[in-house]
Amino acid sequence: MPKRGYHHGNLRQALVDAALSLIESKGPTGFTLSEAAKRAGVTPAAVYRHFAGREDLIAEAARQGYEIFADLIQHAFDQGQPSALASFEATGRAYLAFARKYPGYYISMFESGISINRTPELAAVANRARGVLEHAATELSKHIPEENRPPAAMFSAHVWALSHGVVELFARNSPGTQSPFAPEDLLESGIGIYLRGLGLIPPDE
CATH class of the missing domain: 1.10.10 (Arc Repressor Mutant, subunit A)
Structure with missing residues (x-):
């Protein structure tokens, strides 16, 4: 057989x-x-x-995950156009949606300990995903006076870290970490606070 x-x-x-x-x-x-x-x-x-071993197998899973992830956040960014703010917020929501829909890929990418530099192919696609987020941050930060403008890489890293934290703590059923708010609401309000601090959206009335 x-x-x-x-x-x-x-x-x-x-x-x-x-x-x-x-x-x-x-x-x-x-x-x-x-x-x-x-x-x-x-x-x-x-x-x-x-x-050659389990790590190489996981690295290939991570590479495939980054391909899906990069395509997903690029689509989210494009859907938000021509509004830089809508595109930026959409990439954050896409992060959360990816983690929920593709937990195996997400874990391979972010929780396995596999370096994105393990293979050139993995590094290339991970950098493509990061590039989409940095582009979204660049477009939005154009509305900030240049002397007060954070580097796009820092800007996008802050929102990536916020998105990752919401996913890890509240969207993947981590033991003992329940929130009275939906992960989407936590992420949206967190991004809103961050953007208000940069002067990109007006304060609430």
Whole structure:
């Protein structure tokens, strides 16, 4: 009886899919290559035709995740045009939506300990995603007098950190971290406070 991994003709992707499922249920360090091979329907030895170890498998999952993530936030930015403010806020919401829809990819990217510089391909797509956020920040910060304008990389990093914090604490069911507010509301109000501090939106009446 043929193994499933060979039958569908894409063993490499079958292993990534298996890893994503295991990462969601056990975390990035809670599974072995043998478990991924079993779930993909192949022998453990077959894994090494494509990946040198578990870290390389997770790195490929992270690379694929960044591809989806970069496309998603680029789409969010484009949908907000021509308003720089709407585009900037949309990229923050897209971050939250990505984490909810693709937990396996999210964990591979941000919680596995895998460096984005592990492979040139991973670094390139991670930088593409970061570039979308920095572009959104650049467009919005044009409304700030130059002498008071923070660097775009700092601006986008602040909002990335805020988005990441909301995801980690309140959108992924972390034990003991319940909030009376929806994650979307927390993120929107946090970004609003930040942008008011920069003078980009007027204070509430």
